[in-house]
Amino acid sequence: MAKFRYGWQFHAWSILMCSFFDSDRVHFLTVFRHYLGNLLGIEVVINGIVEELHCELLAVRWVRLILPSSPSVYLSSSRHSSSDLMQIDLNMMNAKLRLHSQVGHGALYHSQSPEAYLAHTPGIVVVMPRGPRCAKGLLLSSIRSKDPVVFLEPKVSSIFLSSGCFLHSHLHYYLNRC
Amino acid sequence: MLNTCILKSSQILYRSAVEEVPDADYEIPLGKAEIIRPGSDVTVVGWGAQLRTLQAACDLAAKDGISCELIDLRTILPWDVDCIARSVKKTGKLIVSHEAPITCGFGAEIVATIQEECFFHLEAPIQRVCGYDTPFGYVFEKHYLPDEKKNLDAIRKVMEYSR
Numbered sequence: 001m002a003k004f005r006y007g008w009q010f011h012a013w014s015i016l017m018c019s020f021f022d023s024d025r026v027h028f029l030t031v032f033r034h035y036l037g038n039l040l041g042i043e044v045v046i047n048g049i050v051e052e053l054h055c056e057l058l059a060v061r062w063v064r065l066i067l068p069s070s071p072s073v074y075l076s077s078s079r080h081s082s083s084d085l086m087q088i089d090l091n092m093m094n095a096k097l098r099l100h101s102q103v104g105h106g107a108l109y110h111s112q113s114p115e116a117y118l119a120h121t122p123g124i125v126v127v128m129p130r131g132p133r134c135a136k137g138l139l140l141s142s143i144r145s146k147d148p149v150v151f152l153e154p155k156v157s158s159i160f161l162s163s164g165c166f167l168h169s170h171l172h173y174y175l176n177r178c
Numbered sequence: 179m180l181n182t183c184i185l186k187s188s189q190i191l192y193r194s195a196v197e198e199v200p201d202a203d204y205e206i207p208l209g210k211a212e213i214i215r216p217g218s219d220v221t222v223v224g225w226g227a228q229l230r231t232l233q234a235a236c237d238l239a240a241k242d243g244i245s246c247e248l249i250d251l252r253t254i255l256p257w258d259v260d261c262i263a264r265s266v267k268k269t270g271k272l273i274v275s276h277e278a279p280i281t282c283g284f285g286a287e288i289v290a291t292i293q294e295e296c297f298f299h300l301e302a303p304i305q306r307v308c309g310y311d312t313p314f315g316y317v318f319e320k321h322y323l324p325d326e327k328k329n330l331d332a333i334r335k336v337m338e339y340s341r
Contacts, residue, residue: 115225115226115254115276115278115284116278116282116283116284118254118255119254119255119284119287124255125208125209125253125255125256126253126254126255127208127252127253127254128225128226128251128252128253128254129226129252130225130226130227130229130230130250130252131229132199133198133199133200134206134212134250134252136199136200136204137204137205137206138206138208138252138253140203140204140205140206141205141206141207141208142208144205145208147208149208152226152254
């Protein structure tokens with residue numbers, strides 16, 4: 001058993017996923033709040049992945065705002081899934097979002113409700129774990145699912161305990177740098 | 179029935195983002211809800227971080243002698259209608275809670291489907307304990323949040339119907 005914390009430690013997930021999959025085939029992207037950056041960043045990365053066909057899993061971390069970027073993601077997803085279905089496993093759209101419900105700071109962000117928005121997009125699976133143990137099992141299922149999965153990570157856990165996390169002893173160094 | 183001391187330590191656990199996680203490779207099926215604590219009086223449904231609040235609410239209700247069945251939806255879409263419907267047919271009462279604004283929140287979908295599936299089993303109006311339809315300032319956070327006391331109020335309210 002390893003003590004594992006999720007939330008802020010996005011890199012912990014990265015390492016977890018890399019440990020189960022060939023790290024060359026996992027793609028990570030951090031998107032900051034800039035609207036144009038969201039649109040372009042995701043578009044470019046998804047296109048790039050499609051072009052290269054190197055990536056099995058796309059993990060996207062939205063910082064602050066996800067809503068401006070989500071239409072772009074799904075447009076990209078649906079386009080590629082319809083035209084390139086024979087070549088591309090849909091699961092590469094396995095995106096990992098942070099949930100911006102109440103997090104103890106900032107006013108306007110609190111009213112965002114991504115699960116309801118996302119659930120209105122036909123064809124995707126929306127997953128939200130309640131804790132690390134649940135998250136690991138659901139994440140592995142999401143990665144191996146043939147369907148595009150959006151994995152929502154409650155951010156609240158990151159605020160109360162945000163320093164230091166332990167996955168495996170040899171990863172300790174990386175995780176403490178998060 | 180939990181005493182105050184245990185309840186307090188439980189609340190600390192709910193706040194915790196740290197859990198023992200098995201090293202082994204294991205999967206949790208998508209589209210399946212989990213019954214976190216079985217109960218007979220009220221079905222309480224939530225997902226994500228809200229589960230901590232709901233666990234606290236169920237603990238408080240247990241002190242009143244109300245047995246809550248707490249269900250973690252886990253997958254929002256496609257969601258596990260059967261699991262919720264089975265539970266509501268048993269308890270006759272349902273509470274759905276999320277932090278997002280109440281209008282067109284995902285709770286609305288659950289309520290609409292469950293009233294269709296379980297109409298003749300319902301003993302009380304289904305309650306949604308959610309955020310308000312407004313952005314909120316930092317200072318109003320405590321007012322906005324559907325915390326364990328608001329959930330406990332809803333649990334007590336639906337229990338009134340069966341008395």
